[in-house]
Amino acid sequence: MSLFHEDRLLIDGELVAAGRSFETVDPSTGKVLGTASDAEAGHVEAAVAAARRAFDTTDWMRDRELRLRCLRQFYDALHEHREELRELTIAEVGAPRQLTHGPQLDEPIEMVKYYASLLERYEFREELPELESRGLTHRRWVEKEASGVVAAILPYNFPNQLAIAKLAPALAAGCTVVLKGAPDTPWTTLALGRIIAEETDIPAGVVNILTSAGPETGQLLTTHPGIDMITFTGSTPVGKAIMAAASASLKRVFLELGGKSAMIVLDDADFATAAMFTAFTICSHSGQGCALTSRLLVPRDKHDEIVGLVAAMLGKVRYGDPADPKTNMGPLISEKQRAKVHGMVERAVAAGARLVTGGRPAEREGFFYEPTLLAGVDPDSEIAQEEVFGPVLAVIAYDDDDDAVRIANGTAYGLSGGVMGADEERATAVARRIRSGTFSINGGNYFAADAPFGGFKESGIGREMGVAGLEEFLELKTFAVPVG
Structure with a gap:
């Protein structure tokens, strides 16, 4: 079978083959489709370092026009490869073809367009009323800025939807990302890395994509000092473990978990x-x-x-x-x-x-x-x-x-x-x-795309999609200056 796919990791703008690999399987037949790179601790360190450098030392966070251009390029490239991605999603995820015309593929692609449009009009600054205090008048305002380096961890069930629901708003906000795909669907996630590397101007280090057969890479991401925020979709028990791991450094955590x-x-x-x-x-x-x-x-x-x-x-x-x-x-x-x-x-x-x-x-x-x-x-x-x-x-x-x-x-x-x-x-x-x-x-x-999605109780913390989905990746900073 010849499928559009990618088996290499994306780290610091380069597609990198790991020294070891694991198999990905067609769930409709039980037969092996091929192999994907199996990331190790060194790949996690390199990806986080690249994302940290891109956030701390480049203008990505401040350059709205660059982010807009890159999101539009990403949208166009996803459209260009839509049918190839469809066949890949059917083969590796086991998703019925009719479902790929909805939440498995076509709707997630449109989400990139939504966040580009939102970025174009979103107000990152809010003026507050002047304050009379200590004999002076103070001008005050609030700015919304990117949270920093994001670790995004995915499950297997809707890999396109969930990857894009994390990537698009994070990039619109000005964050940099280390995205970890699920071991059951590595090609579907790594294909996004290939598209980003080859068909967009997203700077090196802004998006890094890893896959691995085991949980070790995800565990390292949740405790890594270079990570500022974690966004995770998956089971409630794993979400609780991630929240506990992140608490040591008080990382921001978004969790979209189970339901009944x-x-x-x-x-x-x-x-x-x-x-x-x-x-x-x-x-x-x-x-x-x-x-x-x-x-x-x-x-x-x-x-x-x-x-x-x-x-x-x-x-x-x-x-x-x-x-x-x-x-x-x-x-x-x-x-x-x-x-x-x-x-x-x-x-x-x-x-x-x-x-x-x-x-x-x-x-x-x-x-x-x-x-x-x-x-x-x-x-x-x-x-x-x-x-x-x-x-x-x-x-x-x-x-x-x-x-x-x-x-x-x-x-x-x-x-x-x-x-x-x-x-x-x-x-x-x-x-x-x-x-x-x-x-x-x-x-x-x-x-x-425009409707916030998330849960109460043990179904999670925070909201994905919509304006709320963008604001999950933003921090508030309040300024004041005396004016007389």
Whole structure:
């Protein structure tokens, strides 16, 4: 297979092959695609030193016009390589082709354009009223300046989206970046490094991109004295470890972590529409999305009716070759992840949940798992409390709106969720009671470049995307000068 890809690291403007490598695998077949450079401690040191030098000794932070030009070049280059990146994302990530026309590729590319446009008009200075103090008048203002050197650490599930959601606002803010890709999807991330190195004027050291087979490089980045800020997307346990590691030097930390989001179907909802929406949502990228609604909350007296509708819809989900435009669901990322998902399903059934459909690895090559529906789920059980990251939907019965809100809020997470009901005012009132950072009412789509994304509770700290996403990478500095 000939794919547009890059297996070298980007350090200080140069594409560098490490002395060792690791394999990257096509999850739809289980076959090896090739190898990627496996960064060691020395590569981390070199990347951080380059980013530190670029921030401390060049005009990158202060030259808005240069940053604008570079972001526009990056956008144009991503457009130029869009179809090559699409095939790479399908092959290495296992993302269905239809999903690459949305959040797996096309929408992230447009995010670069959004941040270029925002940078063009954003006010980095705010005037405060004059202050009379100690017999003098003082002129005061606040400037917003780049946070410094950023360590950006990615998971495997949406590598283009997550890399660009960190890179674009960080660069717009004037930061320099050391970006670490996930070991399961190294080529997808390293390809961005090749584009930056060969097709933009982004100065050497401003962006550095690393990949490695193990966690050691990420651990070094989180404690490195040359790093000012960490932005991490991934699991809550790892996020907690990063926050603890960063606390020793009080680094700024942005964390976008796990979720156990609930879709609440009210008793006046169109049950067929709700069933279709939730069935296809949980199968989006095989359930490998932190904001996907993996709990379905239904009126107790309608439980069996809605379960039947959802089961019928899951039967219509086409899973298989992600390169096929008609495929709705591709594979899980690895055999390890599939084993984790299957273990959680088996434990759920043993704990009393009823397996309606699915519940086993698909009988085909690759790391596919059947779309799975569990009914009669205890809201306090593992399957209702812990992130599965697989195509597994847990149906939970509730008694009234108050009970639904209690169950929806009854996890450690607070990333997203949804509600469906014919009475929009009632549905919105329920939505406002859910402790989460994003929420969909009757299928509304909140996910876009200009909309802040992030969570409450153990789903994270801070917001990605939108103006808030830019301001995560800015520090405030207040000035004052006497004028008379």
